Amino acid sequence: MKSLGSIRRDFAPWNDPNAKPYIQFDNVTKKFGDFTAVNNLSLTIFEREFFALLGASGCGKSTLLRMLAGFEEPTAGRILLDGQDLRGIPPYRRPVNMMFQSYALFPHMTVENNIAFGLKQDGMPKPEIASRVAEMLKLVKLEQFAKRKPHQLSGGQRQRVALARSVAKRPKVLLLDEPLGALDKKLREETQFELMDLQQNLGLTFVVVTHDQEEAMTMADRIAIIDKGEVMQVATPAEVYEAPGSRFVAGFVGNVNMFEGKIARGEAGSASIDAGNGITIRTDNAGTAGAGTAVTFAIRPEKIKVSSKKPAEAVNAIEGEVYDIAYLGDMTVYHVRLDDGQVVRASTMNAARITEDPLSWNDRAWVSFRPDAGVVLTR
Amino acid sequence: MNTTWSRFNITSIVLGFAFLYLPIVLLIVFSFNESKLVTVWGGFSTKWYVSLFHNQGLMDATWVTARVGLISATAATVLGTLAALALTRYTRFKGRVLFSGMVFAPLVMPEVITGLSLLLLFVAVGLDRGFLTVTLAHITLTMCFVAVVVQSRLITFDRSLEEAAMDLGATPVKTFFQITLPVIMPAIVSGWMLAFTLSLDDLVIASFTSGPGATTLPMKIYSQVRLGVTPEINAACTILIAVVAIGVIIASLANKRREVQRQLDEQAAQRG
């Protein structure tokens, strides 16, 4: 089955025209003085979705989260949750909870009191609080740490307490601000999967802010790529990677080679691109771009083959010189300088332990790729 | 960094601390002097302490000082904490520059000026000089010190704690009393202690603003010092030093123990 769909195959409300949006940002703008953090942004998130806001620091993604939580009010536009306009509702009356980047655990309270804090604010009866807290402690596997203070916990344990505290009230939406940012790499990978399980089991809507694309790709159903307060693309992880909508998205997520050029000859999706200096690229993914359109051809490194001889059957093959080789164990990355000076990055999986035809620095080499390997970008 | 603790550094610290502590040590030593001459050692005795407790004027002054200190330190802690909150939480409001000026200026203002100006205020509004006026004057002076102490804690306060509390459903007022206040409490307590000692020690402002019947201990000591150095004053000073030093040392030891315990806890937590 050919698809760039979601990982949860049966879950794709964004493709269903009848699905009711759960969270809606309607032309939201947020200004801090002269600085525009969020610029006329619209976004729709569905119930039970694991949604990631991905962007560099200062792109406005955290501001979006804080507006949803109620710590900031939009300068213009509106935010709807389950059809209700959130304007004017203070954070303590919103059915939304947040897990903070710093965890924000109350240092003077024990783990169980931290988790019970939100329940007490709602005036829940004591026995119910106790059973809910016990349930939460079990969920994050911290039963024996109930009486400890936050400073008596390791980083990973603190993260779990923060998580338990934020889901204890069963919020409609859980907001996570860089939830794994403070953990080391190994712990982060484990926790990613735990978060996904938790979201599935509780059936909550998660909105996570992150600057780590791997994290977003691993966990999210859909990713919104944010730049300078605007949405660049909203799509599933596979779409974002394999069918980026713009040069920015292609360059932001993963590694990419880009060729600037003009459509020379095109018919029904396939086209020839004149990339200058005698380089012509044939592609099947030209979309609707007509002849003469200035375009960028983007292709991922792992979709480029490097060889010492020109492959006989290749539709696209360009000659150059090996400029740099990085051996990374599972794969090898080649930098090939084409005759016009452009450097192409190509990566090869080291499927065998010994390479038959090893390339070396300054060798002449050919880079080749299939006509469906890259995408044509007009934005 | 240990390697850089050279002989020069150790010498300057030892000399510096000797300079800071020797006069106080000598004062304490000579309070146990048998002889009436303060500077000639005539054997060990505690007789000056005994006579101290029979000096009614001194005991009255001590009582006044303690009451002024307790009341003014408590009021100054409330006002100073509010001022610190105003300075850190409200970065823009009308007259903020004037306000921060009024908070910081008393820290360095010569006491004679503060004392005189407060006295003239009390006269102008027709308030009789006495216990109340000294207390008001001390509140005004010491609240600024409290404000500085609490403010330096508030600056490093993690605001996301308050946001988390509100996110979990606590109203701003509840958030303040359940989260903010307990977290900054150590700074508020040390602010109170500072205010109390400043009030206990003040001579100049008390002299201006106090009236008959409200003579404080420093005023009493001062009037006796002017007549000459006596072992009895040494004894009074020693007691005053002891009270303050014991308070401060206990507080900082407790603090240090908490700190050490905390570090041990953290290390244990990291090990798992």
Place this chain on the structure above:
Amino acid sequence: MSSAAVTTQSATPATNAGKSVLARLGNAFVGRLVIIIPYVWLLFFFLIPFVIVFKISLSQTAIAIPPYTPALDFSGGISGFLDQLKQLSLDNYTWLTQDALYFNAYVTSVIIAAISTVLTLLVGYPIAYGMARAPATIRPTLLMLVILPFWTSFLIRVYAWIGILKPEGLLNQLLLATGIIHQPLIILNTYTAIFIGIVYSYLPFMVLPLYSALEKMDYSLIEAAKDLGCPPISAFWKITFPLSLPGVIAGCLLVFIPAVGEFVIPDLLGGSQTLMIGKTLWNEFFANRDWPVSSAVAVILLLLLIVPIMLFQRAQARAQEMDR
């Protein structure tokens, strides 16, 4: 706080959004109280008194209670108040300029405070430097030891020096016994005693800001300078000292400003021969009962200190910005 509750109550029938807006108004008022209460207190007990000092410095001495005319009296209404204004004069200030005593007292005070500040810096810098370079484990203890004298009474600490400095005092006993001198030194009741007293009493105020500036400094900067061929002494002047300047400035202002108006030290250690403005003000007020003249002295002292005080405020504000 009660008004906040009332606002929320009265808005119950309104929509959810409207209610919370009103609740926020209530909270905003509670928030405002945080500013208003200390603000009003300081206005009334700190700022207005200065205005009164200024007003009285323009009045005349009188044998009355209070001992000046016109007394601040609002019973006469506006016309009475204007009448009082006409009676104000600059006589006290003219008097201050005519009597060389006051002028000399101002000048001596500033000079003594300046010299003492430099001496305190010279004594305090090595201590702060040694503390900042001490092993991290003992630094808190050293810091406490510097702060501890600050908690003990200023008066007592000054008093302790009388027994040491007087002609038959401990210092002279020691020096005579060791044969360094043969005649007792006269130190008490001289300017030297004032310098010693100020340096001693204000030392913690100098050491603390210096220490916090030096402690923050990254020691690898010095190592980098040495690595680049800079000898230790020169590394100190080119790296350490410039980086500790904020601490130096804060420390000097913390010593200089109060030292100019110091009363206890010149009174107890300086004797009757020495002249400082704080003592002059005290004497005008308590001995001569001349409130208008002592107010005029205070006004001029304040004018003298206004620039250093503003420098101090700016240094404080900047330090705060850096801590954020």
